[in-house]
Amino acid sequence: MNYDHIETQKAIPDASSMIETFRAIGYNLETAVADIVDNAISAEAKNIYIERIWHGGKSIITLKDDGHGMNGEELINAMRPGAQNPLAERAETDLGRFGLGLKTASFSQCRKLSVMSKKKNSDSVYWSWDLDYVALSNEWNLIKWLPEGYLNALDNHESGTIVIWTDLDRVLPLSTSENDDNAKRKFSNSLERVRQHIAMTFHRFIEDKTVKIYWCGNVIEPWNPFFPCPEENLTDTPAPQENISGGGTIKGFVLPHKSRVSEKAYKAGEGINGYPAQQGFYVYRGKRLLLAGDWLGIFRKEEHYKLVRIQIDLPNTLDTNWQIDIKKSKATPPTTCRDQIEQYAKKIRSVGEAVFRHRGKILKHRAGQDFQPLWLDKTKGGKWSFVVNRDHLLIKNIKEMAKTEPIQAIDTLLRFIEESIPTKAIYVKETHEETKDADKQEIQKEPFSDIDINLIRQMLLQMFNNQINAGKAPEQAKALLKTIEPFNNFEDLIEEL
Template sequence: MSAELFEVTPDPERITESLRDTGYVLNTAVADIIDNSIAAGADSVFVELKLDPRGNVRFSVTDNGIGMDRNGLVNALKYGSARRPDPSSLGKFGLGLKTASTSFARRLKLTSKSENGMPAATAIWDLDLVPVQGWQVSVDSQADPIDAGLLEKHTAGTGTVVRWEKIDRLIRDYKNPSGDRAHGAIKRHVNSLRDHLAMVFQRFLDPEDTRAANVKISVNETPVDAWNPFGFGSDKLLDASIPVDLGDKTTTMHLKAFVLPRKTELQAADGDGAPALARLGNKTQGIYVYRENRLIHGPDWLNMWAQEPHFTLCRAELSFDHELDLAFQVDIKKSTIILDTALADVVFRALTPPRRAAEARYRDGQRSRARDMSDPELHAPSNAAIKDKSKSIPNATLQSTDESSGTAEIRNDHGVVKVDFVQSTSGVFVEAVDELRDGILYQPAYIGDNPGVRISKSHPYYEKVYLPNQASGNTIQALDSLLWALASAEFRSAQDSTREIFEDIRYDVSRALKKLVEDLPSPDSE
């Protein structure tokens, strides 16, 4: 039996148009292009993103790397270009330049000058010509004059310019292409890109970080400064080298965990703007994953945990080299990974204690803020309303009080029973206190001569339900009335034999409410 072989060359037009939809966003696309610059040995990269006077988007990336000759230009524009000799190269799949660029532009120009003594040349990949030219690339031995000017301006000899033309997917078509709204859209892209590059290439941008070669990056001629997510006075709680068995050999990944200072601590140490510089917030917690010193994923918790407000202060650093690419399943855009199950289990167990420490620091701060934020007159309307209505509501009768022991004797339908007592001025039925024993939310107590309820400002329910509604007197009064009614009912039903039952109920209710409000946003007090 014999088989005949048939060529199944992909249709160039369908493939190139389909690859425009691989999911790139601008920040990821530009970072992919800069990967190639760093892989080419560049120590300076210049990004330009502007509108020209006619409202056309102008984008280019110029570097002072080793450059390419004509064959190198053709290979660079090939979908699935030749594998780089260095496996640790940031350019990994041979697709990034093309897919990143054509995600936003229909024409890609690549101009380069190498050390071979030949003048710079320009190669062009134009999607509108693919139906005619197929997979063929146009190379002009005379460099595009715009790109030649960029090379002359930014390099001392060798280097490369990546320039996009016919940009059709970056900003929408505005009625006035050069108006304020179009310029505002580009400005937002520029600011976002600057922040992204500062984070992704932090180890390269920081001259004091010796893990990576130092590279200077600028956007519109403004230098990009490194942003270190683990700085700002963070406490390092974990620093572990974890061996990974690859079958034929063993390599290592590195895991660190940090707890950031609370917002008020950052402000006290570095001024009011420090929390913004630290990008303190729910979306910046989690694991930052680095491949060959370049951030490729995160921050998030790699599907092990959700990004919950009480872990805002926790950040982790997971670093590996190219030998673990398969274990981490790095995607084409180098922006997403899938952690191997066995590795995920190791990371989960290692990060659990630091996450608990971060949660404790966060909750300590929340309790402190709850005490600071709570208006001392917050419960005054409730006290007035309850005072007015309490005489018509059946309740126990106060028999005696003992300030030294903090108890009072009351009589209800079951007889005389001892309850908690605090001395206070008349007219108080609801009292907010810093903390109650066992972390409970509320505690029935006679407050002076009045049947009352004490509410803990340290409980998450107070922080996430009471404080956000301080401006709504009706809501606060309704909440207070509910807790006071529960306390009043307990006074009427209390017996020595049922004391522990009521205490258990309060504990269980408080614990359940803590869990129920866990995912509610914290008040914007920081």
């Protein structure tokens, strides 16, 4: 298209409303802090210090790093929304993409974002965004301001950057009193989640010593979703790592059953949200975890897959294909590899489910040959069913009892069946089969589909005779039998009578 002769008109975004819109991108405190940590790691920081200072509504969160820092011009550019083109190629180690994170993450939590930065052998420079000033002036103007007490924050560092969040209106009401213990506890709890999120999101950087992250002075220990307790490493890797078509790799893990590890180790595996919620894919972009425990819309979370965690590694060149979002907390597999991921995950999930059901196996194992299950899981001709174990001691006793007290014996037998129907095992089997390959699927046997026909005949005849002896006409007796389960399925046999 040739634009030379077309009339144009500027339509500049309205500063005060646009900047408010930045607040609504959907970060939470955890993802917002992680976005600032991203920038520090991209700036090659060796140490990152996160502090939270409680002053009621005037509380402060700061993130300081000893990375390469910025000069005045670079800082102004960093503060500019859309500092970089999302389409630009980035260094492999750069965790950024959109040129927005610093601003959008900060505004999602606070009204004042101050950044001070310093390059080696230079003085520090600082600027702040103040949402109240932008609203007042309706201009994209930074202000030369820092919260009290931070002018010398970088004096002990050769280079680095400090990000300071004040007026944390999305974390707690600005009117909160400093003596409000309830609010203080809530603030502290939200920040504890942030600490855990950082320990998880950046665990690879912490593990390989790229960076140390300090939380109010204490170094954060990494939380590895696959080996949450390295001293008791019993995680299973049931299938080899696969290359994903189009790029990236996938590798499945099944965490150990509760009965195989110490309580401490099992607890370590719970992560932020507990086992059932932490199951699923863990998508990494480089060494940075984007998504933790999400089945990416391919499966649902279910109790019996709670030990399954599958690692997906992507290079940052696949950002567009996987639709990585601004918050770096969403990813969508491209259609070209969705099937492959689904098939791979099914294998891991079926192993995970078997481990989840391990408890029953352990008991069986301890009893060895002597173990007497109440129900037997039987497969014949690709069809499965559960049958009562005729050799079970209880059944033998009931047979003995029937010789002298038949009514009581029948009653006991019925109670035994009612009480012990293996509903859970049936449920697991049914849902498990749904996720298997179609050609390997076994189906549940239809009731009475392979019972000995003579047995039915014999029982029908006996019941028929009883009715006749009680004074019923043959047609009446037949009509009655046709209404009784399971004989309703054997009309032809009833007609033969």
